[in-house]
Amino acid sequence: MTLVEVALNLPVKGLFTYSLPMNIVNVISPGHSVLVPFRNFTIKGVIISINAEGSLSYQGEKNKIREITTVLNSENPVSCQLMELTRWLSEEYGCSWGEALALIYASPKVKKKTMPLPETLDRAIELEAPLLLTPEQSEALQKLENSLEAGKMEPFLLFGITSSGKTEVYMRIIQEVLKKGKQALFLVPEISLCYPFYSLLKKRFGGRVGVWHSQKTPREKSSQIEMIKSGQMDILIGARSALFAPMERLGVIILDEEHDHAYKQDEKPRYHARKVALRLAEIHQSLLLLGSATPSVESFYNAQEKRYTLLTLKERVPTHCLPRFTVVDRKKSQTHGSPFTAQLFHAIRVTLNKRQQSILALNRRGFSTFLLCPNCGYVWKCANCQLTLVHHRVSEIETDGENLQCHFCFEKKPLPKACPDCKSEALYTGGFGTQRIVQDLKKHFPRARVVRLDRDVPKPKAAMAQAYETFRDEAADILVGTQMVTQGFDFPRVTLVGILDADTALYHPDFRAAERTFQWITQAGGRAGRSALGGEVVIQSVMPDHYALLTACQNDYPAFYRQEIDFRRSLNYPPFTRLVLLRVQSKNKKEWVAQESDRLCAQLQTLECKADFEVLGPGPAPKEQLNKELRWHILVKCRTSETTRSVALAMRSFIPKSGVKLVVDVDPYNIL
Ligand SMILES: [Zn+2]
Ligand SMILES: [Zn+2]
CATH class of the missing domain: 3.40.50.300 (P-loop containing nucleotide triphosphate hydrolases)
Incomplete structure (x- = not known):
């Protein structure tokens, strides 16, 4: 009987032993995908080795080693390089080898026709x-x-x-x-x-x-x-x-x-x-x-x-010159409730008069960003996520069809007429999103041709291609949008970029907040001045002295880096440590989340390498509830890569109570 070791696409430790049917013994080699019986299911796996002895085996009923059902990719076994890559990946990110191998034959979850952009x-x-x-x-x-x-x-x-x-x-x-x-x-x-x-x-x-x-x-x-x-x-x-x-x-x-x-x-x-x-x-x-x-x-x-x-x-190619950056302090500028400071307003007017184009970027969709009862202070929040609901309109002009939307779980509800607490009908909408910007532009510059681009426009991909053509053909004067407008929109007649909310990311409790802000300003600002016409970037902020803003405006990444690396060093954040984020979450057993988080922490303290990491938490995540799920975080700062791997590996043997889920994220980017 020929035995093989198989890595299964399951969150399990080790490899599993199966036998090969006589008729396929000669056609099989490591790297072949197979279907195998496992408990009462048939699942996919990849052959790791043949004739292995002493490996872990799954004993089915009657202690009998079971046979492989089918060979799937007899033409194209996984190459030895990808076998090694996935083995390493499974150790590095704390998953099973089989789960890592599944990346190779992953097929689209939603079968849709890919749309080549024009x-x-x-x-x-x-x-x-x-x-x-x-x-x-x-x-x-x-x-x-x-x-x-x-x-x-x-x-x-x-x-x-x-x-x-x-x-x-x-x-x-x-x-x-x-x-x-x-x-x-x-x-x-x-x-x-x-x-x-x-x-x-x-x-x-x-x-x-x-x-x-x-x-x-x-x-x-x-x-x-x-x-x-x-x-x-x-x-x-x-x-x-x-x-x-x-x-x-x-x-x-x-x-x-x-x-x-x-x-x-x-x-x-x-x-x-x-x-x-x-x-x-x-x-x-x-x-x-x-x-x-x-x-x-x-x-x-x-x-x-x-x-x-x-x-x-360091040099731009000869036909392009660096735009001029200006930071405007929103606190000092009289805006009278408008999203525009006088300086940005003036710059838009001048650009229109010169028949050149402007891009206005901000990271908030919708009309206004919150709805508030000024009488009692009630703010409308999503019942599933506890995030502030955003006020949307169907179009910038009409007021019917207004609603409130959650930008995380997409829950929508009609715009309320009165406060549920104090019954006051004098409600206040505050903050501004892309829709509000377009409305203001239409009011102040009625002849300007304005295009909006964000995820709310119908068919965003097609709209992106269309906005691209409209702008290139100079059939539009101003493009308003979210991050979407900062990628790939490079036109010689764009001489003004306005960034309306440069500092929103800085409020997030995330150690990468300054880095994200620097990147956002540099990328958006880079859309201006892509020809001999030159360009100007106007940045509105309430934190105009923050180093991320100042260094971005001076186009001085090394200066940004020097301040940022000091901050990371002083708080022991990457690259001086590696993080493992452990998230304990539950929809139906919320009462167990805190308790399971404590148990997880206790298990961390039993690890041999505990002198090599520092634990923050447990405690509620900054976004404590998302999609009706309660979420708690434990952040582990590991001093070495070896410790990182040991922590990730140890977490694989933690079995949370039923109804509670543990997510292990090595080198996390989303820590909210
Ligand atoms: Zn009220
Ligand atoms: Zn929600």
């Missing part, structure tokens, strides 16, 4: 591609080529301000990698960002380029696997799941916008693409190139510590 989005990047390299670009490229020649793994951080021509460096190194007969992997934070780069890569490299992401159907994927195996396709572009594509001759892995939080997966296994890319590059002994205008504090620290080689592009 070709027009290409232009944004084309503008950044000069024919001649600047001296800085040449120097960066030379260092990359030397490392490629040496043929050993080396991580690089390409720190280049917006419009400094990072993309061109990516293109050239890909070209060198292909010349050596190797493959290139190009990662972007979100699926929607694949297409502009895809078109650009396609123009340079023709049909050798493929797009790989989690929304591809199994059929689309298998035809791509064919092309990769046969060598027809050697450049893949994708979001984080492309790390698990079957590339066996990787020469370079590029992570563009390496600071972007979308690289962190927020469902199990909760891995970070940057960390996985680093490990994948080690396995392949390939180049790793992380690129950003606003590097993550962790990556810049690694560069300072010489773990990464730093490549810097």
Whole structure:
């Protein structure tokens, strides 16, 4: 009887032993996916080894080792590199090997047709591609080529301000990698960002380029696997799941916008693409190139510590000049309840008169951001989440169809007429969202052509493409929107960017608040001044002296970094520690949440490595209730990676009471 060890896609420890039916003994090898019986189910697993002795086995009824049911991918077993990557991932993020392997054959949860964005989005990047390299670009490229020649793994951080021509460096190194007969992997934070780069890569490299992401159907994927195996396709572009594509001759892995939080997966296994890319590059002994205008504090620290080689592009390409930044103190500026300060108002008027374009960005959808009873102080909150409900209108002009919405669980209710407590009918709406901005613009500049873009507009993806065309064709003067308008909207006639709420993130109890703010201002501000017309960025804030704002305005990332790293060091936050967030949550057994959190803490104290970590909590999460679930947090600050792994591993043997769930998040990004 031939026995095999199988990793099952279940949150269980260890591997399981099965026997092979006689007829498939010769066709099977490690890496094959199989279906196996487990208790009363049939589940998926991957063969780890054959003829293993002494391994853990699941004894079915009558202590009989059970047989494998079916072999699934007899053509394409998982490569040895991906076997090693997923083994490492399971240890690093505290999941089972089988759960990590499932990342490889993951198929879309919702079967939907992917919508390629129209070709027009290409232009944004084309503008950044000069024919001649600047001296800085040449120097960066030379260092990359030397490392490629040496043929050993080396991580690089390409720190280049917006419009400094990072993309061109990516293109050239890909070209060198292909010349050596190797493959290139190009990662972007979100699926929607694949297409502009895809078109650009396609123009340079023709049909050798493929797009790989989690929304591809199994059929689309298998035809791509064919092309990769046969060598027809050697450049893949994708979001984080492309790390698990079957590339066996990787020469370079590029992570563009390496600071972007979308690289962190927020469902199990909760891995970070940057960390996985680093490990994948080690396995392949390939180049790793992380690129950003606003590097993550962790990556810049690694560069300072010489773990990464730093490549810097400080100059914008010759046709682009740096915009002028102004911070306006909202506390000192008379706004009379308007979302606009006089300075921003004036700047919009001047830009309109010059027949140039403006982008106004803020991170709040809806009309106003809260509804309040001034008589008794009652504020409307979501019953499921305890978050303040946001006041929405169907359109900026009509008042019928107004409602209150929860931005987390999407609960909606009609706008109330009176306060439930004191019955007062004089209700007050406060704060401002994108809808309110558009209404104000229409009132003050009736002839201006205004486009709004946020998740509330019908069909956001199509609307984004349409807004892009409208703006490019100069059929609109002002674009108002959320973060969506700060990615990919690069037009020469945009000479004003207004950031209406630069400091909202600073109020969040999150140690990355300053980093997020710096990134948001830099990214939004980077939309102005993408031509010889120059540009201006007006930032409204109630904390105009905060270092994140000041350094962003001076376009001085190193100055921001110096202050931020001191703050992180003084409070023992990453990169000086690694965090493990333990979240205990329950919908139906709320009374057990505190008790289970205490029990979990007690278990932490029994670990041998307890001198190497510090525990914050337990206590209610900043967002204590979401979607009717009560949530408590324990934050573990680990001094070493080894401790981080031990803590994550130990948590796998904690079984919460039924009705209570434990989420283990290693290197968390969402700590609210
Ligand atoms: Zn009231
Ligand atoms: Zn809610």
